[in-house]
Amino acid sequence: MKTRISIPATAKKGDILNIKTLASHPMHSGFRRDAIGALVPRDIINRFRCEYQGQLVFEAKFGPGTAANPFLSFHLRADERGNVVFIWIDQQGERTEELRFLDIVDDEY
Amino acid sequence: MRSAAASLLIVIIANFLLPAASATVPLTNTLSASASASASASASASASASASASAPVASRAQSGYHFQSSDTQSLQDDDFKNPGMLWVDTGRQYFNDATGSKNKACASCHKKLASSVATTFPKMNQHLGAVVNLTTQIQHCRSQHQQAEPIDYESETALALTAYLANHARGQRADHHVLAPPATLKQSVEDGGRYFNQRRGQLNLSCHNCHQDSVGKMLRGDLISHGQSNGYPIYRLEWQSLGSLHRRFRACDIGVRAQPQALGIDTYINLEAYLKQRGAGLLIETPAVRR
Numbered sequence: 218m219k220t221r222i223s224i225p226a227t228a229k230k231g232d233i234l235n236i237k238t239l240a241s242h243p244m245h246s247g248f249r250r251d252a253i254g255a256l257v258p259r260d261i262i263n264r265f266r267c268e269y270q271g272q273l274v275f276e277a278k279f280g281p282g283t284a285a286n287p288f289l290s291f292h293l294r295a296d297e298r299g300n301v302v303f304i305w306i307d308q309q310g311e312r313t314e315e316l317r318f319l320d321i322v323d324d325e326y
Numbered sequence: 327m328r329s330a331a332a333s334l335l336i337v338i339i340a341n342f343l344l345p346a347a348s349a350t351v352p353l354t355n356t357l358s359a360s361a362s363a364s365a366s367a368s369a370s371a372s373a374s375a376s377a378s379a380s381a382p383v384a385s386r387a388q389s390g391y392h393f394q395s396s397d398t399q400s401l402q403d404d405d406f407k408n409p410g411m412l413w414v415d416t417g418r419q420y421f422n423d424a425t426g427s428k429n430k431a432c433a434s435c436h437k438k439l440a441s442s443v444a445t446t447f448p449k450m451n452q453h454l455g456a457v458v459n460l461t462t463q464i465q466h467c468r469s470q471h472q473q474a475e476p477i478d479y480e481s482e483t484a485l486a487l488t489a490y491l492a493n494h495a496r497g498q499r500a501d502h503h504v505l506a507p508p509a510t511l512k513q514s515v516e517d518g519g520r521y522f523n524q525r526r527g528q529l530n531l532s533c534h535n536c537h538q539d540s541v542g543k544m545l546r547g548d549l550i551s552h553g554q555s556n557g558y559p560i561y562r563l564e565w566q567s568l569g570s571l572h573r574r575f576r577a578c579d580i581g582v583r584a585q586p587q588a589l590g591i592d593t594y595i596n597l598e599a600y601l602k603q604r605g606a607g608l609l610i611e612t613p614a615v616r617r
Binding site: 239241288 | 406407409411412415416563566567
């Protein structure tokens with residue numbers, strides 16, 4: 218699964234960051250039919266998690282009514298330098314993980 | 327009796343000409359203009375031509391962007407949100423990955439990729455002796471020069487590579503070679519024009535009937551656009567996926583209950599060449615987002 222993540226590489230302590238993610242996924246609802254009329258089996262991403270410094274900071278659950286290529290936008294407060302982990306889990310339990318390092322810069326100098 | 331018929335004819339002609347003449351000014355190809363702006367422009371145009379019933383005739387090429395809701399437009403405007411960019415990303419990867427029994431990537435031959443390369447299609451391929459569009463050229467390269475598995479016209483690989491190359495030319499005009507087409511392309515443009523104006527299908531409609539005569543009117547829940555090709559391949563919300571211009575042609579042919587043609591067939595490539603000429607002045611928007 219192909220993903221796109223928008224997060225700044227550096228931030229000041231206490232900054233509120235707008236994070237955006239996009240995942241390429243057909244999100245078959247299980248109700249659509251293909252060209253010959255057969256039901257396309259349900260195939261969706263069930264869950265999205267975002268972890269920052271090992272802590273869960275954002276979670277989303279998707280249902281079969283979600284459009285293809287789900288896009289998410291959420292906010293995160295920059296506290297300490299560390300890894301931000303993005304995890305998509307599909308209905309088979311297959312995980313797609315992406316990692317971004319967030320550096321905290323001091324603006325006093 | 328004859329003079330009454332003649333004056334009626336004059337009134338009809340005047341109704342066709344007036345709004346077309348007065349609508350030329352505001353209908354420009356700027357990305358900032360919105361659908362509502364063009365709607366009000368055509369409204370004022372029909373008001374100035376007092377007797378006309380409904381006449382939003384677009385006399386200049388207008389991108390399909392202006393016929394979308396502001397939500398859909400914002401999806402296209404933001405490169406991050408635009409789902410079509412997923413294909414552009416993949417296409418960049420395919421372009422640089424070696425494949426096939428010759429173990430060559432597109433980039434092995436096309437070392438210096440001109441940003442304008444997508445604007446030169448459709449064009450005559452001398453080796454094939456046929457007019458090709460960007461996708462059929464990619465298919466040819468894939469099977470001949472890279473000796474790789476042939477790819478289907480609407481496959482993810484073909485779509486991604488086409489989207490990547492067309493996105494490379496975003497913001498450029500695509501019409502330089504079709505405004506005064508060379509002899510090898512002239513026939514193609516003419517044949518495409520004929521297909522555009524030919525009525526077909528059980529509904530007996532030509533492309534022209536909707537995308538020229540009825541621009542700005544509603545077709546059920548949809549605003550009829552000018553039928554321009556500058557945003558293809560597009561991410562269409564109804565498809566929930568990126569799709570080619572030829573897929574759109576097929577959808578229109580099915581819509582008027584005509585026999586849809588095969589993807590990548592000459593008929594559609596000719597129509598594509600004609601649409602480039604018809605859309606003179608428009609800038610490439612790939613990947614555009616449409617309803």
